[in-house]
Structure formats: C-alpha cells, structure tokens
Amino acid sequence: MVNPVLLLAVPLGLAFLTPLLAFISDRIARYVPVAGMLFNCVVSVSLIPSVLNRPIIVQTGGFAPPFGINLVAGPLGITLAAVIALVGLAVSVYGLAYVKEGATVKYHVLYLLLLTGATGVVLTGDIFNLFVFYEILCISSYALVAYSGDKNGVEAAVKYLIQGSIGSGLALIGIAILYGVFGTLNMADIARNIGSTGILNTTLFIALAFMVAGFGVEAAVFPLNAWLPDAHSSAPAPISAILSGIAIKVGIYVVVRIVFTVFGAPSMFMLLVVIGVVTLLIGEMSAFSQNNIKRMLAYSSVGQVGLIVFALGMATTGGISGGLFQIISHALAKSLLFLATGYMIYRSGSMEISSLQGMGKRMPLTCCAFTIGAFSLVGLPPFAGFPGKFMIVRAAIAQQQHLFTFLIALVLFGTIIEACYFFRIVQAAYFTGPREEPDAGKQRREEAPLFALAPMLGLLVFIIALGVYPEPVIRLLDSCAAELLNRFDYIKGVLG
C-alpha cells in the first residue's frame, strides 16, 4: 500500500531534478513532468479503494497527529489528487508540443511545483502546511502566467500577484488568530476545540472571515475574482488550462474544508449559496457579449465556479456530490476547451471569434473536441456535464423551499445564457467561413500535431465515459460528501 507522501515527494524531487537533466539535453527535460504526473496518477488511483472507509494518516517525523505535521488522505483528498494528476498529465503531454521557444526548463520546473502545491493542499491535514502548499501553488502560477512574456501577459501576472498576495496575507492573519487562540495548527485538533456548537464567538468568526476572504481569492468567488479574466486569457494555453482546471478547484476545496470541517458553521452555508449564485450570474453575463474566445472561456469558468459553490453550499449529500461531480466534469471539459482553443488561435492568428470561421474544415478533430467540450459544459445528456447539473438541480429542488426554487431558476437562466454563447461559437466554427467546393478533396487540413491531439482525445474519452456511465464515480463522491458533512468522524479518524 503506497504511502501518500510519495504523491508530494516525487513531483517535488523531479521539479528540482529537471535543471540537472537539462545539462545532458534539454529534450529530456520536457518528458520529466509527464513522468511525474503519470506516477501521481497511478498512485492516487491505486490509493482510492483503500481510502474509502478509513482515511490514511501519515505522520511526518514520527510525531503523533496533534503535534507533528501529518497528511490526511481521505476519499475527498485522494479523488481531487487523482483529478489534479489526470489533468496535469494531459496538459503536460500537450506542453511537449506547445512549449518550444523561451526558457522551457524554467516552465517545467514551475509546472511541477504548481502541481505539487495543488496536491499538497488537497492532502494536508495541518492548517499551516496547507498555507505553505497554497503559497507554492500561487507563486508558481504567478510566474507561469507571465511566461509568454508579452505585454498583457506580464500585466495580468502582476495583477494576479497583487491580489493573490493580499488574499494569502489575509489567510495568514486568520491562521495566526487560530494559532493564537488554540495553540495548535492541526485542523482536526482545532475542529475539536471549536466544538460542534456552531455558534462562534466574534474572534473565531473574524478568523473564519479572514480565511474565507483570503482563500476565496484563489477560489474566484464573485467579489474576489477580478484577476481571473486577465490571468486566464493572457496566459499561454496549457497554463490557463491548468489554472481554470485545477487551481480554482483547489481554492474552492480549501474554502469548503475550512467552512465544513474546521469551523463547521452551518450559517456560512447560506453565504456560500448566495455567493455561488451571484458568481454564476456575473460570470455568465459577462461572458455573453465577449468576442475574445479565451476571455469568454475565462468568464465561463467564473460561472461554473459559481455553480459549484452553490452546489457545495447546499450542504446535503446530493448537493455536495453534485458539486464535486461538477468539479470533475468542469476540470476535464474546461481544460479540453483551453487546449483546443490554444491551437485554434495558433492556426487562425487572432483570438477573435470571427477569426474562427470555417475552422471546422481546417481542423476537424480539434473543432469536434471543442464542440463536445462545449456541449458537456452546457450540460447536454450524453456528456459529463449532464449528471453534474442534474444532481445539483435535483438537490436544489429537493429542498422544497421557495428561496431555493428561486435560486435554481436564476441558475437555470445562467445555463441558458451559457448555452447561447457556446452555440454561437460552435456555429461560427462549423457553418461560416468560405464555402469550399465539395470535390476539393483534402486540401490544407492543418490538423493540430499528434502530441496536442492525444491529450484532447484522452479528455474526450473521459468526458463521454463519465457522461454515459457515471455510477462508480458517483458512489465515490457520496463517500467524499459523507467525509465533508460529518465533521466528528473526521476528527475521530485523525486524532484516533
């Protein structure tokens, strides 16, 4: 039974090994992230069955949980780690072909660091350790956003840096308050001390507020996500795929972990629901009238985040498993979209939607991948988006409260708008542009290179598989929801 620490150790080690390998030949350096992610994938998937009933606790440095830093690999943690590894693998393979010029070695180092940070945040049980891995994640993503080096890339990175650092500053203050009050950094211990009364005195509430606001910046909820449209649209394609595929999800995980397990404050759930709906509407609306395709996908990520937060805020097993399923399907679909648009822009030269006319003929496979990704995001049946949306709406309506029916109406209105702008792109790709004569045969089909196509098709297969037969994944997610909901088992599991 493999020790979950390896999930962190191996990518970290490889990250610092790549510069050495670069001396031998930089072509090998490109394959290091692929190897790292492949290892992570295999390990996390193998760990899932054993984790289902009892989380694995790993003491680092031999100290018992409340004192030393320990990893808590529960079902939620491992599944998110698996998703991170999977998406990371796909994007790294895509990176082989995409990242050619410039400081490729630095790119691979930062890329591995980013993924280690993400996996670390998901697995750790110690609050300060969580903050450290969160910082690794943020800093490497700041650097990677500026990787393309052109003007708006750097400007977006700077904006992201400023807001990110404000966020982590607030989070640090929150952690300090907690440490000051309880003297311990272990999440389970803090949760035990806070007790299950749910009524927080003001200092504890202030700590919660700071941490929610701090980590909310990365989770891109409404007031805090001003950095996301610039960062995602001006970052190179693989990076924006990783950012919207994984980084946002990790942010949401942190906020949810704090609210659900550490503080267990049921009143915050209503806040999450409201923020979720507001983020959804703002995201969809601002994406509606975009004509720069990457900016539109960024805003649609904001919208999807809103949907996930809304689902998780409902705090019922159906709602949370729906939210988690939406996390997975969005991660897969959105990264697929970003990878596809990467090469479309590369071929058509500009980010405008009008420039994408007639792409269906020139890059049939990429466009087909794009269309299926778009359909799954909108939530059409045979694709992964549908079970997620279905579970969320079912959970919302099952509440039988008038407030929730109103909110679900707003959410559905948001999905309608989302459908509008996605179908507009699909139409532009297939049914506009020069009308080629039928017997012109196979002329100038500049398909994306093989390395780019492979990850896209891989993600495609996953999306369709999840769409058609989501059953096993849903059972897994139910156990994750159970872990989140009953805080007491978590504490007992960790502290024994």
Place this chain on the structure above:
Amino acid sequence: MNEGLKEKLEKAFPHAAITSMRDTDYVVTADKESVLSLLAYVKDAGFDHLTLISCVDWIDEGEFELVYILSPYMKDNEQISGNEKINLILKTRIARGNPAFQTVTHIFENAEPYERELHELFGVHFEGHKRLIPLFLERAYDIPPFRKDFDTRRYVKEVFDNIPAIQDIKA
C-alpha cells in the same frame, strides 16, 4: 394678353413679329435661331404648358412651318392676368429639303411624342431627341404620308389593290 407682356416680348425679341388673332390668341413668328431662347423666355413668363407642336407643309415655297402652341396651366397665374385662357402660337419656317430642327424636350419634356410624330409623319429630324422611333404607323413609308407630295391614291392602288382576293381553287 395684358399689354405689359407684349411690350416685353417686343423688347426682348425685336425681329419677332407679334400679331394678335383673337383677343385670346397671339401669334409670334420668329426665325429658326431664336425659337429656343423665345420658348425659354415665354415659359418662365407664364406660358408653362406646351399644348402641341404641329407642322404645315408649304410645298410650293419649299418650306415646313413648325407651330408651337403654348398656354398657361392655371388661368389666373400671376404673370398673365385676365379671366380667359391666353394662347401663344409661335411659328417658324425650316427648309423642306432635309428638314432638321433642334429638340425642345430639354425645355418641355412633354414635347417628346409630338416630335416623334412629326418625325414619323413629316420626316422632320430633331437632333438631341432621345428616342426618335416610329410612334403609330404599322408599315414603313418611303415618303412620309403627311407630306403633300405623298400620293395616297397611288399608294392605295399599289399596296391594297394588289392584294389578291381569295379564289376558290375548287371552282
């Protein structure tokens, strides 16, 4: 016609002879060159309606006489006071050899069919006319039919009489 217009005309066109037939019709005979300027002058003097252009074939003098008949549209327009309608008849003479005259369509558009008719029936060619094509006649005539030297009886004998009656082959 009030006396004022008559004096003005005489001043403007000294060599045009102005006589009055009845108290409502005034005949102005002018030479070829001054017809266009006279028509323009008369038009903005109130005679804004060209009623007719006709042609008289003075065969023995070897000339055609073009007659322009003008009248004001409205009875009481300001230039021509007086209660009845005043007509102005402008006459001019052109050679009969190969009769040609410049068109007046740029002053009066409605002159177009009149000039086509004269072209068809008298053979007068109007330069500058946009479409001088036949107007009424079915058949083509070597001498335009309205000319005096056109012998209708000879034409009838030549065209209509030599169309054979229907013989009954059986009989």
Place this chain on the structure above:
Amino acid sequence: MVATVAQCVLLPVLGIVIGLFFLGLYRKIMARLHWRYGPPLIQPVIDILRLFFQGGMSHGAVFDFGLVLSLAGAMAIILFIPFAQWCPLQGSGGMLVILYLMLLMPLGTALSGGEAANPNASIGISRKLILALGYEVPLLLILLSVMSYYSTISIVDIVRGQQASVWALFSWPLALPGIAYILILPAVLGVRPFDTTTAPQEISSGPLVEYGGKYLAFEHIIHALSLFLGISLFVNLFLGGAANPIVFFVKILVVFVACVCINAVFPRLRIEQAVSYLWKWPTAIAFLGLVVVSLVK
C-alpha cells in the same frame, strides 16, 4: 337498395334540369326588370346544346380534370342534401361532408382556371377565394348554430326536427341565423352584386376566360347546379324541407325568385366592399344567433 341507386341516378339529372330552368328564369326576370322582352326560358338549354357542338380548346389534362372535379363535386353534393323526402346518402357524414364537398366546386374551377395560364383567370380565382372566405364566416356561424340547436350533424334530423315543430326561420332562437342567411344568400349563390369573380367587364369573365365550347357548357351546368344547391340547402335548413317534391319545388322557386328580384337591381360590388359588407352585419347577427343558441342549449 334499388331505390337509393335510382335516387342516386335521378336526383342529379333533376337537379340539372331545375338548375337550368332557374338560369332561364334568372335571365327572364332580369330582362323583365330591365324593361326588356328577354330570351325564351329554354335559352340556357340552347346555349348548352350549341356549345356542346363546338368542341372548344383545352390547355391540357389538368384543365379538363379541374372541370370534371368541380362538376362531379356538384353532382355528389346533391345526393347529400335532401330533395323533399329523398336523401339517398344521409347516413354517411351529414352536414360536415356537405360543407367539405362544397369546397370541390371552387377548387375545380380554380385548378382549371390556373392551368389556363391567364392573369385574368388568376385574378378571378383569387377574388373567388376571398369572396368565399368572406361569406364563409357568417355561413359557418349559421350552420353551427343550427347544428348545435338540434345537436346533430345530419341534415335529415334537422329537417325532421323542423317538420315536428315550427320552421327554423320562425322559431325563436334560429330566427337570427335565418335572417343572416338571407343576407348572405346572394353571395353564396354568386348572384349579381357578388359576381365579382366572373365580371365580364373587368377581368373578362375571370376563371372562364379560356373556357371555349364544351367547357363553357360544363360551366353553365355547374353554375346551374350551384344555384339549385345553395337554395335547397337554405330551404332544408330554415324552411323545413318538404314532404313531397312539388311543395319543395315551390319553396325553392319562391326563394329563388325573391332572391333574384332583390338582387337584380344592385350594381356589382368591389371585392373589398363585398367582404366588408359580409363581415359586418350578417356576421354580427349570426354571431348573436350562435350566442343565443348556446345559451338556450
């Protein structure tokens, strides 16, 4: 069974004869109203005889088919409308079949008129269809009120219902539809003020512009039959049909003469005037009638 077959054969012939007699009468009455001596009563028969010997010119198969369709439709309707006590096909469909079979006549003339490839014919057909729409609005209201009053769709039951009690025209609830029907009768028959479809002066007799020899004869027969049908429908619905043929013949004769006398003095209406007239007063009365009937039910 033999009786019905005999009726099926005889009734159309009877219909045509009465129709032609009506045509002759129509021209005679018009002449007398114009202070003219007028043609003999059998003039339509002479016309048809002469036309049959003329052959005529045809524009193709659809031209003939259209004519055959409209005449067959006209003849078929006769069997559904009771003539006195004979109604061979009362069992299969009732009023609705009559309503829909009445579509065949205009459709047939429209088909052959269209095939005649003449704009006059097309204008005539578009006028005929608009006029038909015009008089159909009040007519449907009237038929519906009658049907829902007697709550049956078979015309024989309606006639029996009237013979049992008072005639529909004078029974309280159905008086309004009766009056409306009288107002629109000339339009249904296509008599003088509403004959804009075949206006000889304006559109050189509309759809009939290309009807030569025997086609014109068929047209006369169709016109005769439609006169007979319109009036016999009115008589059956509102004047209580009749027990024996003579009384029935007298009734339709009276109605016909009254209708022709009133309408011989009117000039031809323009199509807009005709339709706006039809949609104003007759529709209002008929609608009121339907409301009254549905209240009474």
Place this chain on the structure above:
Amino acid sequence: MQIILLTSFGGAFATYLLAKISSRLRDVCAVIVSGLLVVFVALLYNKTPAATLIPSFVGAPLTVRLNMLSWFFAIAIVVVGFLSIVFSFSYIKGKERADFYYLMMLLVNAGMIGIVLSADLLTFYIFWEIMSWGAFLLISYNRGPALRAGMKYIVMSVIGSVVMLAGILSLYAVYETFVFSELAGRIASASPAYSLACASMLCIAFAIKNAVVPLHTWLPDAHSEAPAPFSAVLSGILIKMGTYGLILVLYLFVGVKLFISPTYVWRGFRFVLLVLASITILVPSFIAVMQNDAKKVLAWSSIAQAGYIILGITFGTTLGFAAGMFHFLNHATFKALLFFGIGAVEYRTKTRDLNSLGGLLKRMPITFIAVLVGTCGLIGIPLTNGFVSKWLLYKTLILEGSPFLAFIALIGTWGTILYGYKLLHHVFLGQLPEKYKNVRKAPASMQFVLIILSLAVVVLGILPGIPLKLINTIAVSMGMDSMNINIFGIASETGALNTVNILSVLAAAGIVVWIILKASKKSTRISQEDNYAAGAAIPAERYSYTVDFYNPLYRMIRRYLRDIFDEFYYWIAGRVQAFSDMVRRLYVGDVGCYAMYILLFLSALILSQVWWRVW
C-alpha cells in the same frame, strides 16, 4: 427493444465512418439502417416488451418500454425517417459536408425513437436533449440566414428543456420516482397548486416544441432555412414529439377522468390549452396566406395544423383524442409530402420564391400530382385523410357543445384553402417562365418518395378504419370509452361517416362527366402562348398574376397579422444583452479597485456578523 436503439445510434455512427471510405457506401448504409428500423418497429406490432438500458444512472434506472401509443408514434417516425433518407440521396449529392448531414439525420431519428420508447422521464429527457441539439446542427446546415434561425431555435429549445428539467425534478421531489407507470394518475395526489405547477412546466416545454402560438416564433425560420428533407422530418415528426409529451402529461399523469372533470384547477388549465390551440389554428393560417417564400408558407401551416392536433387531444373525449391522433398521422404524411415536393422543385429550380416560379406542371408532372394530393389532404377534401380527422374533430366539437371552437377551426380550414391554392398556383399552374423551360423531372429517388406518400394520403382517406382501429385500442387503454369503427369510418347514431359512399359517388359522377366530356366534339390542344390577351400577343417575360395574390384580403387583415411575440422576444434578448454589457463593465481593469473589492468583501462579512448577528 434494445436492438432498435442500438441499430439507430450505432447505424448513425457506422454511416459516418463508412462515409469516410466512399459516398456510395454511405448512402447504402443509411438506407439499410433506416430500413431495418422500419422492419424492427413493424415486427413489434402489439407486443409490449420492456427493458432497462442502464441499471442506475445518477440514482435512477433508465428503462424503455413499448405500448400501443408509443408504437403508433414510432412507426410514423421510422417511416418518415426512411423516406427522408431516400429523398436526400439526390438532394444532398452536390452539397458540402454530406456525411455530417447523414450522421445528424440518423442521430435525430434515433433521438426521436428513444423519446417514444422511453419508460421514465429521465430517459425521455436525455433523448429529448439529443434530438434538440441534433436538430440545431441540422437547421444551421445551410449557411447564411440559417445561422440566425438555428440560434433562435436552440435558445428556445434550451429554455424548453431547462423548464422541463425543473418540472421533472419537482415531480421527482414529491414522488421519488421517474417511471411513468408509477407516476400515472398520482400527479393530483399532491396539492393541486403543486401538481398544476409541475404539469404546466412540462406543458410549456412541450408547447415550445409543438410551436403553440405564444412560443412558435422559432418555427417559421427554422423550417424555411433547414434542408428540405430535414424540414419534412422537422415539421412532420419533430413537432409531434411535443404532442406525445402533451399526451403523456394530460392522459397519463393527470389521467383522463380528472382532466375532464370540472375540478376548478384542471378546468382552467384545459380552457387555457383550448384557447391557445384555437389561436394557433387561426392566426398562423392567415399569416401563411401572406408569405412569398414556399417553405415559409409550409412552416406557418405546420403551426396551424399542430394547433388542430392539440385542440383534438386537449378536448378529452374519445372522438377528440381519435381526431388528434389521426390528424397527427395525416399531418406527418401530407406535410412531409408537401415539403418533399417543394424540396424537389427547389432542387431543380434553385429557388423557393413563389413569385418567380410558375407553370412547372408541364415539366414536373409527378411532383405536381404529389403536391396536389398533399394540398387536398391539407385542406381536407373528402377523399383524403385530412378530411376524416377534421370530420371527427368538428363532430366532437359541435356535439360536445363548444361551437365557437369549431367556428375558429373551420375558419382556419378556409385559411388553409387560401394558402394551399396559392402554393399550388404559383409553383405549378400559370405561364412557364423562360428560364425554367428546360427544367428536368425530379430524380427517381425523389419521385419514389412522393408517390408513396401520396398513396398513403389517399388510402388513409378512403379506408380510415385501419388507423382508427389502432387509435381506438390506444384510447381504450387510456381509459376512454371505445367507438364502433368499421373499415370505412365511424358508425354511430349521432351522425356516421362512411367514406366508401363518398368515394363511389364521386367516382361515379367523375366517370359520367369524363365520358360526356370525351364523347362530345374533340377539343384542340393549345399551348400557353395561344392565350387571350385582348387581341395582343402574349408578352414574353411575365404574363401571370402572382405578386400580392390576395391583396384585397391582405389590406383588410394586415393589422392583425403583426407577429407581436417575435418582436417581444427580440426586445427581451436586447435587454439581456444590454444588461450583460453593463455587468461586464464591473471588471474595470485596474488592480487598485480589485484590491478594494477584496477588502470591502471582508469588512462586509465581519460587520454583518458584529452588528446584525447574521450568521
């Protein structure tokens, strides 16, 4: 049962793959797939198999079943699908992206079969969605204006499916089950307001697909821009999926007894549906009269005819139900026939504008006969199937005591006559213009389809007993009293219908008249040039009256024909666009104020707790 679904979906993808090899193979494979489907469905005549596709998909099993009602719809879908595939052989030959077209056609067909076979609301919803976005891709297939039409269609159908999802899940919230058999009749057990809300949500979704008047604006553009074979399937069958859904809600969930009973809630619901159906019959018929594009005329007429079906079904009596179902079958046949006819004309003359066509009768006789039979069916001339269903409808409307609805429906029929004849006259009758002098006949595959459908229209008209017996069994299974049907019509005391009498009378009269016509003096055959023009020669270019054909009528009713719903929806779309632009300006772009946002959020959070104890 699963074979049908397997062949339909698998066949679609197989055709696409084979198309990569050769187009001949693609056509053959498409025909085989659709032919097989016809055979499979026909085999399952009155068997009622049931099966589960996926044991548990998001916590509920996906099950399929077949009963008489779904078999009735399935056979129509499969037959029209097969004919449209055969029709599109020559129609799509020259066009670009043909294999994508075949994939989508078969996929939409498969989606519709899935809808009809589904046994629970979840499968119903899944196949409904597949059908919707498949249709979207096909509608925007020919470029140009088709994009706008496709966009309008997909927005309204997404709204429809979202509302349906909400309806389904609100039902699930109360009853914990999706399966029809468990839901049957129990919808009323919840509070009436709640059941009315669920039923109306589902009915709104079906009304959008069925193009009931307030929600019909997508249909005219979608039909006239879609390729001809698909618009035939679209208007013949795809609209009727809404009807199938309506039948499910009204007859299965609510149950006929409750639906007819004068309980306050359901009487109001039924009244609204009846009023909407009658408006759907009246207004689009007269808008169709004023159209100048052949396919737009047919599109508006599809809306009107769908109104008849809804009127019949929501009327609730057995006759009404029989009228609605029979009119569904009729409309599928003669509307598909008309679309194929117009598609053949468009294929040969490359134009759909009614004012420039004319006289094609001489060049395309079979297409003319097909469109003539189709128009007669549309109008309801006695020997065609349209007449029987209309007869049933009017009989039940009159005898059940609602003459005003009958009046509106009859006026709708007269509107049908006007635009039916306009279609026939402008395309086939009149002078043959110069540029269409050498137009060839419709290709063989098209003519085969046209002949089959015209035969169907006439045979169903003469022998209505066959489908009526089927519908009677369905009605009985739905819990309505049966009617005695013989092969030729309805034999009942309050007015019977007997089509054989009408047939024999018309045939006899026709033969007699034909004999007289042929017996008398032979008539000389003359060409279209030798025509009466008051003594002058026929002008060469245009000697026909087609523009503003019903101008006097148009001047009178123009005020009522403005499509206010269309303008209203565009106004709303404009408002949403403006609002979303205003929202986008929230991201001003400078970092300072973004940082301000974060701190504001934090302070708001803390103050709300400290001052008002919100959390």
Place this chain on the structure above:
Amino acid sequence: MDRNKIGKWLKQPAKMANKYSLNAVYFCTGCGIIEIPPVITARWDAERFGIIPVATPRQGNLFMITGYVSLKTLRAIIRTYEQMPDPKYTVGFGSCPINGGMYWDSYNTIKHLDRYIPVDGWIAGCMPRPEAVFIGVTHLWTLIEKDMANGYLRYREHYDQYRGNQEKLLGKLDWPPLYATGIAQKEIAA
C-alpha cells in the same frame, strides 16, 4: 323565327342551336361600337334573338366588325378571330369593311376586309341602326339554315392564301399559324 318548331330541332339540332344562340364577341373596331349598346339594352333587346355579348373570343361564335378597320386593329382582329372556337360567323357593319367606304383612299385603313378574314354577312349603312342589325341577324340565320355561312370552313380551306395576304400587309405576324400551312385543308369538318 322557327325557334319553337320541335321537328326542326330534332332533325338538325346543331344548326338550330347555332342559329338561336349567338354569343357576340364584345370587340369594338371602329365607329360602329356606339351602335352596339342600344342593340343589347332595353329598347331593342338583342337577347330575345339569343345574342349575348361575351368578353372573350373563346366563348363567342359571332364576331361583329363594326366600322372601319385600321392596320393596327386588323392585327388584333385576326388574332381574335383565330382564337374563337370553330363554327364562327363574322358580320361586317357599314360600308368601310366592304371596300374601305369613305376611307377609300386612306393609307391606313383596310379596303377589303374579306381578303384577310372570311366574312359571312354585311350590314349596309354608315353605322346601321339596331333594326338593320336585327335584319342582318335574321339574314344570318337563313344563311346558317342554308349552310352558306361557312366562313370558318373557307378560312380553314384557303388558310395559306389568307395567311399570305395578312403577312403581305402586316409583315411577320408574331403568333404561330392556326392551321399547318402548305397543304390545302381538303377535308371539311363533318
């Protein structure tokens, strides 16, 4: 007027029907058309003779040429005459159609109408009064009775001569010839 002699009707229905139902094509050529309204309307009722004005040549069998025939009108007359179904009769009103009348020397009017279309009867009078018209009509009846009113047969028989004269006068006609020219039409309609 032997209209109500049943015997004659039975023996030769076609001839009798032709006699007593003449549809006049309402086609005005020259100054004579002003004479037609009094003929048709109340004072001198033509309908009692079975004559009704019809709008199109297709429906008519009597063609009244009223007044002088100019070159332009001849083109229309020929076309209308050819569009009428077969047993058709033409009647010339006044002297102008006979030999040009007072327009004998005009370059624009036809002198002998019967050289272009067959004419069955003439009614003298520079526009005959209605009574003269009725005398003409009764005279036409006797012609029909004696089978002498066979203008349409003569037209069919000598069609190439008629067509030749027409084209000699009017130049190329822009409608196809009614009967195939070149072979003389020997068989006369039964």
